[in-house]
Amino acid sequence: MTPTFETATTLALYTPAAAPFLASLIALILPWRAAAIAGILAATAILASGITLAADTQPSTYAAGLLRADALTAWMLIAIGAVAAIACSAAPAHLRTESTAERRRYLVLAQLFLTCMSLAVLADNLGLLWVAVEATTIVTAFLVGHRRTRASVEAAWKYVVLCSVGIAIAFLGTVCVYAASIAAGGHGITALDWTHLNASASTLDPGLMRLATGLVLLGFGTKAGLAPMHSWLPDAHSQAPAPVSALMSGVLLSVAFYAILRYKTITDAVLGPTYTRTLLLIAALASLAVAATLLIAQRNYKRLLAYSSIEHMGLIALGTAFGVKIAIAAALLHILGHGLTKAVAFCAAGHIMQTTGSPDIDNVHGLAARQPALAATFGISLISLLGLPPFSLFASELAIARAGFDAGHGWAVAIAFTLILVAFAAIARHATAMLLGPPPPPSPRPNSPSPRPAGLTILAVGLAAAAALGVYLGPLEQLLDAAATIVAGGPR
Amino acid sequence: MSDGLSAQLLNLCCGLFLLTAVGVLWRRQVSSLITLLTVQGLMLTGIATLLAAQHRNAEAVGIAIGIGALKAAIIPWMLRRVHNQVPDARETRPLVNVSASLLAAAGLTLLAYAAARPLVALAPSASAHATPVGIAVVLLGFFLAATRQRAISQIIGVLLIDNGIAAVAFLATGGVPLIVELGVSADLALAVLVLQILTSRLHETFGPTDLDELRELHD
């Protein structure tokens, strides 16, 4: 390998974590507009480094110290970069009405949030992965409580307590894995390295790994929003400022699920796939059931989007549970598609909140007549979330269904798609209540700022990307295939 | 320090460690809860130092003292400061009465021992045999958090869980590698800081931190 190529990839290995960290420092000193632009640049840096890591063909790793990047990491970095780009570029529109101190705090914390997520994805050591995921909770705690209303403080409180408890269980699981790795002859820091564990999987103690898997699935499942550990998600995502909930719903849940994917490769090697399959299947169907039933009588459109995130994370867990290569590829594609669309949906919901002033579905009437561009963006993002073509969620849901039947779990697919149907009907009813109908009388709110066209074009670009993904993957095809082989293991 | 003595000391510390957890469930006053938490912190430091001494590894001793300072000194200080802002001392009415809590504690400890069997079977050393205590404390901490209304008791529940996990980490592996240990304690400190700030902000917005008022966010 020529040295220049070597430095480019090692550079690409560091930038995802370094760039946003640098941006957060800038945010401390420079005025907020410059800091916002720095944030956008940091996000695009993550995306760029994700693409460069993906570009190098063989799935070998670059273990410069603790960091490591293989095809799966590259895919996750692309997801983080894309969603971050949308969220950061939508942030200035939402910060217009806030004081400079709040703006500064928001930008610093947001960039730290990106740093932690990039670290989590790049970490080879599972302990470091846990630390990074826990750090995201702390950083976002203040972001959720950003608006200092009674509701947002309550949401932040519940968010921190529930997530810390959940993550603590994950740490207990990590400790058990560490203990098993030590007993199998590992020592010091490398005992928890994913590569080491993957290699020496056969020597790990099965009983302990059974306990560890259960705890890890439960712990990271909390951060991934899987039922029954999902209760924090609707409160946190509905109270956080729109770009933050876009980031959290779009990609934080998937980063937590990425951790479960990493552990799944190890446990499948030790125990065989049945244990993780049953746990994931139960979690997936529970999430779909909770999301579907709670969407029926939903009254707040941000909580509606939050429950839709739980539904889609349930679908991703379902795909992973089936375990065949095409199911994992579908789950990964679903992660990217859902991230993009949910980010656009939350940002649009933020604009709707600004124009109508109320989060309740009943107070929003005839939006399509009043704000056609905003209503179109929100409507199309909902169409994509409902799994309708030409968006990528349709392609991944179809692939998950096919994989389910191939893996002999037809009944699970049938139950899952019936629940998705209930959710579909509920979301359709709420969305049409908000969007359709004659324009309401001119609202008494004098300064309801309609969203600037610049804000909406970014969202439109996000939707276009999701649609493009649904039709033609192009270069991402091999990356997706390589990433799926890592998790599914073996050519199947 | 002969091996027999250190093994006995270790068992003593673990015994007290579990006892304090049960005591937390037993007592009603928040101030006594905080003292029990401090004692538990000390016991945890004891376990850490004993294990470090057994392995004659200076670095581990340093970690143990650091954790000791954190869990036995800084955190109780913060909790007392928050507690003083709140006038009422007694815990009003826990959701599950005390006798039921203790029965549940016994059941959870039994479950912890059963679940920790693979950990125990891992190594014949005395410390490995004590790991179920850690898991028991985790479950008790969880139970406390799930059945008490006071915000302070929530924090104590979370801290109990962290103590339990740290105990499991030390006993099962003789201390988690340095960088992870540092990460854990950093997170722990930050978690407490955040909880502390939030409770103070809760005071401004909600008044006495009776968690039952926190019902506005529902479906």
Add this chain to the structure above:
Amino acid sequence: MTELMAWLIAAAQALLLALLAPVVMGVTKTVRARLEGRASGRVGQPWRDLRKLLRKPPTSPTDSGIFFTAAPPMLMATSLIVAATAPFITTVGVAGSADLIVVVGVLLLGTVALTLAGLDTGTAFGGMGSSREMTIAALVEPTLLLSVFALSARVGSTNLGAIVNAGNADPEAVFTPASLLAFAALAIATLAETARIPVDNPSTHLELTMVHEAMILEYSGRDLALIEWASAMRLTILLGLLANLFAPWGIATTISLAWVVAGAGFFIVKVLGLAAVLAAGEVFVAKLRLFRVPELLAGSFALALLAVLASYVLA
């Protein structure tokens, strides 16, 4: 040559029916009057009414449109076509080639033209008559088609000529229970189609009871003549079909002139006989309430269904 001959016979048959229809109406009126003990007009009276009406100018209501003026010619056209193609005198060539379903459809087309005309007048009577007529026509249709099913199941085709030939070939096949049930069903359906007594009273103008008369209330002059004439032809057609399907003897099965004339003679006798029987029947039966008519038609539907089942079980 036989092609032209067939067309000529068909035309002759149509002409015969056209001339015979008013006479059939005359016969029914005289038989009915005689049985009720009152003096009746001459049998040729309908012809004289037609000649009088044909000379008078037609009037149409102010708001009626094309549908009102087009209905009489359409009604007459449908009657003429069925008269030309159904096997009354002979079953050979064009005259016997009609398909039973097509015949039922064409007659229904005539009724539809009349109902639309009723609506086009814009009067309450026209609407009422057309609504009732359509209700009855909707319920008669299943009976007609099911009795067609019963007849065609035995023979293997719905072509009228084939059915009549089959009846002609082995006479005892006509007396099977399936045939008798089909005859009863078809008889009731005929009464409903041609607005005879149990379903509708042809001679009344009392708006509570009239169905057919209400639709043609606004007609006068040559329009009324055409309608009266066409209605008479429909009665003759249906009686002729009843006669030939269930008593096919005497119908000409070859092209030869002698057979055709004999066939026509037999046909006239059979139709006038049936007309007399119909008139006699009407004397002893009272008109049903409109909402009792569906029960009558349901009865005839049941008869038709039994006919079909019988044609399977027994045939």
Add this chain to the structure above:
Amino acid sequence: MTDPTATALVTALVSAASGATAGLSLPASWRARVVGTLLFLSGVAGLLAGLAALSGHDWQTDLPDLLPLAGIKLAVDGLSGWFLLLIGAVTATVGVYTIGYAGRDGHGPGSRTAMFTLPLFTASMLLVPAAASVPTFLLCWELMAVTSLLLVMTEHRRHEQVRPASVWYAAMTQAGFVTVLIGLVWLASIAGLDFTAIRTTTPGVSPAVKGGVFLLCLFGFASKAGAVPLHPWLPRAHAEAPSHVSALMSAAMVKLGVYGLLRVGFDLLGGGTGWWWLTVAALGALSALYGIVQAVVATDLKRLLAFSTSENIGLVLLGVGFAGMFASSGQPAVAALALAAALLHTINHAGFKTLLFLGAGSVVNATGTRDLDQLGGLSKRMAATTALFAAGALAAAALPPGNGFVSEWLLLQSLLHPGGHTGTVLALGAPVAVAIIALTAGVGVATYVKAVGTGFLARPRSSAAAGAHESPLSMIAAMAMAALACAALAIVPALSVPAITQVAASLRLQAPPMGTNLVSLHLTGITATFWPLWLTVGLVVAVGALAVAGRTVGKARRRAIAWDCGDGPLTARMEYTATSYAEPLQRIFDDTLAPERDLDVTHEEESAYHIDAIRYRQRIPDRIENRLYRPLIVAIARLGEAARRLAPGVMHRYLAYMLTALIVVLVAGVIR
């Protein structure tokens, strides 16, 4: 790409795509014209593709890298050719109609979204028959669903009923899609993704699995076709959608449900067993009867036409059901005849239903109301629309010179074919089916006489109807195109025999026993012939002769006021309206319709004996919807309310969930 089918289909898709971009970009005044013409071109190209496919030019292509993780595979054979022809023809007619109908103002049907989605809707409908693998079929199916949903919502600003209609439509279409997805993916997991692979491996698949797959697909396709128990979306969506969209949905989209049934039932699963097709026939019979009974009492013109679509689909399903039963009980000739009747009825229905919906559209465009009780007197104000609508009604009522009668005659012949019935099921089923078809035909005639009579004739019953004016030329031209198509199908139906033979071949059935002599419709197996051409000529000549004779020989016609019993001028209120017209039939079908009547009498304040006002309101509900769907919706709503207690906002409940989950996981770890 020298294959004619491929070039035609590609031109159709390309012109639809350019129509969509034009719809999005052009200014309002030009939008309708350009999109209309491009739609017309796309329709004609689709028509040619269908014709090419029907004349034997089968074509297929494979695009593996589109649609991630699945790939797209297209193939056109006889069966898809028939439906391409049908959809192409309807699209062309609607294209011409849109030029006039979509207006200049850029709102409602002329809005940017509507003009963008309309070509995409027709393009996706053209793609559904061309799909040749399970993922492609499901993709095109859902594309059609999305675009049609957006089109149903076009006029959401003007009518508030559009919102519930679109929710019903979205939910039921998605329910149908989910069942089809589960059925086809289940089949694909056993027999492979491509239709060719499925065809070869299905003989080996166990009958239980094939039965399960067929029932699932039947649910989905029957709901798309609007068969009765699954029909509630149809009258709502068609009544609220703009008329050119209802025409597309009713004439073309609904037929793709039948296409799906034929493709899965006959082609992929190889015909299957008798009970499959008995269910299809039973569904058909129920749809036919219930559809027409609801249609006859409907006072909303477009709701009447929508229920009549349910009825005609019922007849098609009857034909398909009996074709399947005959085929599986070893009578290929009659099976082919029944299939021919069903196929001919799909294209006949497409013809006259397009004409009727476009007519209804021009009426709504002119008067602004769909309520038959408010209309009347349009024959003078909108002579062309009235004449064309009457021609469509004649065909729809299955009266002889119309094309509806031709396919109904064929269907009856296939059922009446005596001696062919071996099994008792067929022996009993055939006469019952004939009875049902007959009753449906009878009530159908009453429906369309009511629609034409009360809607168009006599005096206008409202100021809106009085102020009606004739529609623009392009709308009349479109209706004339549809009328011409109906006339051609009525007079020379034998044209379609070679095409039907090609379709039967691609479904592995025998050629239908029908002569190809253009003048007559001759059935070779049984001696039954019918000369539509001579019948029409005879009627025209007879009517013409009598009318001319009357005018030349007799005296001139006079105008006079109608008989008003002598007491003053007749007002429009005395006319029979749609409700009063259907009142006898409603009374006869009272127990199936169960109309809701409420009567409130308001008395004077002083005394109870003096009545101030009496208000009578009658509404005819859809009983199947109330009996089947209302309880389901109430149950789901109650489930939603109950589920809200899952997230009460209390921290302890959430922690309790997590604690139980932890305990469960630990216990799972303990017991092996």
